Amino acid sequence: MSIAPALREATARLSATSDTARLDAELLMAHALGLSRTDMLLRQRELAVPATFAALLARRLNGEPIAYISGTRDFWTISLTVTPDVLIPRPDSETLVEAAVDHFAARAPTSILDLGTGSGALLLAALSEWPTAQGLGIDASPGALAVAQGNAARLGLATRAQFRLGDWGQGVDGPFDLLLINPPYIARDAALAGDVLREPGRALFAGTEGLDDYRRIIPDLPRLIAPGGMAAIEIGHDQRVAITALLEGVGLAVRPLCDLAGLDRCLVATR
Template structure:
């Protein structure tokens, strides 16, 4: 069977469980071939199907995310390594980077809280060549992946990744202050209905934050004031229905607040000053 035929059949099989069945099939085939998707589409569609492809499709049918199968995810035009120890960077989170660059275009020191793959921090540093930053995560495995992504993107000299949890006393000691703080904390309600792709595969510690999904905001936001320099800002990702609750927590901590929406016009980021 040719690559083109195998992709077509795989897309039909995947359509029952994926809204992006054709794209999934193409990404899995490119991974099986060891080439980029664009190269595959241009030059390899008449080649024979690689033997590993069917197994990859079976994993996706079982709802394993494509990014975990291939080990890669694109975010703002940059390729990031991902593993089941990290959340998969999503297009919705691009709103955080865009807001950060808008409110702090001259930032020199950046902190990324809950860095995961390092996507937020590294995307900002990629756009701000004079800036340096620190990413923290409670997972040592995640900080290792973030460090590797920094090296792959040529940003390792400007990005430091540390294993620290904001739930631990003294977690911020020695970090200093920052012009810009980024944070995509856990914010999913414990009983939320999630797709199996997310609930069964992505790390629960990076998703869930109590009955209302607000537990981590209540810990993080009161601590931000001592970490932000005068005139600096923090940009926090929020769930689509959490703008009022998180804004109230920020207001009680003395912050002025601005809301930014994502491409689907859902509340996505709060800017705290």
């Protein structure tokens, strides 16, 4: 079978379980061919469907996220390896990097702390933005740290990024110019569906209100944020008021930012 009818057939099968059925089919085909999606689409008339495509399609039909099947995800200006040990980086989280770029428009940060680094997405995106900065990523998962370290090496950032097993800011010496924080923030009983069900629950859920980890992180922020620095903190769309109160309670100034969908997504905290 040639590429075009195979994509049509795969799209039809995926449409029952995916809102992005055509895109999923194209990404899987490109991965099976070892090409970029753009190259695959441009060359589809001359290409044949590889034998590995059927197995990849079956995995997607079984609910496995595209990023785990392909093993990669683009974020900001970098491409990352992802595995089931880490959350899949999402465009919404780029709001934190955008906040940092805005804050440091006149000067570059020299020290960056990423709490809950996961794949290293936020830290490595920031280090790629500021070539003279050094960064530290903290995570409680050895598997996640291995993914982050591999990403740093592949991106040529290993000499500027350190990773450490840890419990949020406990035992971390500051201060840092820039803090990037994306903790679990989903309430334990929240009803979830789709790809997120395949992602690590420890990186998603945080107590009955989704606030448990913020309550543990925020008391350390005044000592970790350098004068003139900032913390960019990802939040759930309905958590702005509660987390702002926690931040103001330790003496920090707070400014909210929305994501591309217009939802509250980031709180910028400064001393």
